[in-house]
Every structure is written in C-alpha cells, then in structure tokens.
Amino acid sequence: MSARKPTFILSFDFDGTLVHPESTPIFHPMLGQMIQQLRTQGAAWVINTGRSLPQTLQGLAQYGIFMEPDYIIAMECDIHKPGLFSKWTDFGPWNKQARKAHERFVKEHRASLDAIRHMVESQTQAQFLAGEYGELGIVGSSEEELDAICAYIDTHATQFPDIGYHRNGIYLRFSHSGYSKGTALSELARLLGLTANHCFAAGDNLNDLSMLNPLHARMIATPGNGLPAVKQHVQNHGGFVATRYASEGMIEALSHFFGGQKA
Structure with a gap:
C-alpha cells in the first residue's frame, strides 16, 4: 500500500497501457516492482479505466496482477477506494x-x-x-x-x-462533459491535497486524452502502442512517448520521470 498521505499520484489506463494481451508478458513484472517502489516513496497507484469496477478487479486477477491499487477510477469517472475487508467504496461525494x-x-x-x-x-x-x-x-x-x-x-x-x-x-x-478520466483525476488529487504538479498519467486511447492534459497531470506518457493521435497529443504537451508496448513502455515512462532501472 502507499504512504498514508500520498505525495504524488500514478494514474494508469488499464487495457493497452498496463496490460496488452498480445504482448509477452502481458504485464511485465518489473513494472509492478517499480510501482511498489514508488509507493514506498509516497505514490498512490491509480487505475483509471473505462471498465466497470468489477471488470477492473476481474482483469487484475485474470492477468495475475496481485497488487491492490490504492484507488480505482472506473467507467472513466467513478472514484473508488478499498474499504474494510477489501470491499471497494465511493471516495468522497464525486x-x-x-x-x-x-x-x-x-x-x-x-x-x-x-x-x-x-x-x-x-x-x-x-x-x-x-x-x-x-x-x-x-x-x-x-x-x-x-x-x-x-x-x-x-x-x-x-x-x-x-x-x-x-x-x-x-x-x-x-x-x-464535466465528468471524465481527467476531471476525476483532479478530484482525486484535490481530495488527497495534491495538484496536477503531483500527477503522472498514462494512456493509449482516445478516452485517455482528458487525463493526458496538463490541467490534470503535468507528467503525461503514452506507450508505443498508443494511437497516433494520442502520441501527437502527448508530444504537443511535452510528455513522454515510449517505444515499447504497454507495461514495458510504462517502465520507460516511469524511468523517464522518476529515474530507476530501465528494461
């Protein structure tokens, strides 16, 4: 788990960014290690996805990701946190x-x-x-x-x-239009006493563009499998475009923004 009072946020889209079923491995274990290390340094790990909450939890189990996120933003909007005995609950009135x-x-x-x-x-x-x-x-x-x-x-x-x-x-x-991956990320940051300066966001598809925005995250990235429009958007906003797909690209992105080992 992250520090009790997070000092920064790592917000990842799920399908195509954290996992890629056509890649080997689907989820690179080194990315999990990097996320865990950053959590010890104050990061809150967030999955920000178009999936529903049950679909997200199912996906984590399906792909062998046995780390529980600190928060899940599901359906591109709803903010959830783990509750007692791992039951997920709404976080705030959002x-x-x-x-x-x-x-x-x-x-x-x-x-x-x-x-x-x-x-x-x-x-x-x-x-x-x-x-x-x-x-x-x-x-x-x-x-x-x-x-x-x-x-x-x-x-x-x-x-x-x-x-x-x-x-x-x-x-x-x-x-x-006021409720998106981006505005939900900013609301989560507000609830944690943080700002866009403390947010990293990564995604590969058009529904990720709202959070790949300096208004919501000053550190933005897309993997090598990101859509051309997403790559161009990230480049235009001074972000990082990885060369590798999904989780391996996220290893590159975290190394770029936070240092550490490269694949």
Whole structure:
C-alpha cells in the first residue's frame, strides 16, 4: 500500500497501457516492482479505466496482477477506494454528483440525443445503445464511421457544452462533459491535497486524452502502442512517448520521470 498521505499520484489506463494481451508478458513484472517502489516513496497507484469496477478487479486477477491499487477510477469517472475487508467504496461525494449530473444531462438534452440517435439509425450501420440505468452509447461498424458520427455529435456540443462522450475504438459512451478520466483525476488529487504538479498519467486511447492534459497531470506518457493521435497529443504537451508496448513502455515512462532501472 502507499504512504498514508500520498505525495504524488500514478494514474494508469488499464487495457493497452498496463496490460496488452498480445504482448509477452502481458504485464511485465518489473513494472509492478517499480510501482511498489514508488509507493514506498509516497505514490498512490491509480487505475483509471473505462471498465466497470468489477471488470477492473476481474482483469487484475485474470492477468495475475496481485497488487491492490490504492484507488480505482472506473467507467472513466467513478472514484473508488478499498474499504474494510477489501470491499471497494465511493471516495468522497464525486460519484453521486456524477450520477446526478448524468441524469440531468440525459433529461435536458433529450432533443439533441434523439437527433443523434436518428442520424445513427437512419444514416449509418452503427448501433445506438440505451441501457436500463440511463447509459447511452454507440457501437460503430468502423472507426471511420464513428469519426463521422463524432463530428455530428460535436455540432451539438458547440451549442450544448454539457454533451460529452468517451470513445475507445468503435465504442462510444455519452456522458456529461464535466465528468471524465481527467476531471476525476483532479478530484482525486484535490481530495488527497495534491495538484496536477503531483500527477503522472498514462494512456493509449482516445478516452485517455482528458487525463493526458496538463490541467490534470503535468507528467503525461503514452506507450508505443498508443494511437497516433494520442502520441501527437502527448508530444504537443511535452510528455513522454515510449517505444515499447504497454507495461514495458510504462517502465520507460516511469524511468523517464522518476529515474530507476530501465528494461
């Protein structure tokens, strides 16, 4: 576990950043050792992911990562901390605020969301998904198709800035624009008495861009398998672009920012 009062944060996306199923190993044990060493020096280890909390815990077990994170930011927004007997609980009021904001977002922007749904169902081969708990999303038939859909969504967002979304490949989930991996990271930092100056963030996909932002983390990185747009973004903001994939790239990134052994 990290020090009782963390002095800095290590925030990692999970799929494609910490783990890469097509790599050998999927998760390099040296990265685990580096994270543990940095925890002894005051780091709080955070997994910041689009996965749900149960999916994140399942992924850790599936890939043999038997270190418990200090915090998990799940669904690109919800902040959780370990509770008694390893039960994970909300950390602060943020999650409740996010849920209420999403409910207002869906209610207040129904006309725009209906127009977007009509466009998707009438002009594309994509699927518009609506869950029983108010979740709304789109699955594109290709990334190019979703590019065009996102461009259409963005025309609505110029008029209604609350309209936001998280995108990963051909998958998109709508959200209130004020709640993202980036804003959740800043809220976690605030709760810990820290600032963006004390935050390291790493990710490989489009839904990571919100936390790969100096407003939320002054130390940013992407692995060698990061999307070209993510690599360009990180370079433009003075971050570190690794040459190796996923966990091996994160070994490079931690070595760059914090020193220590290189692979």
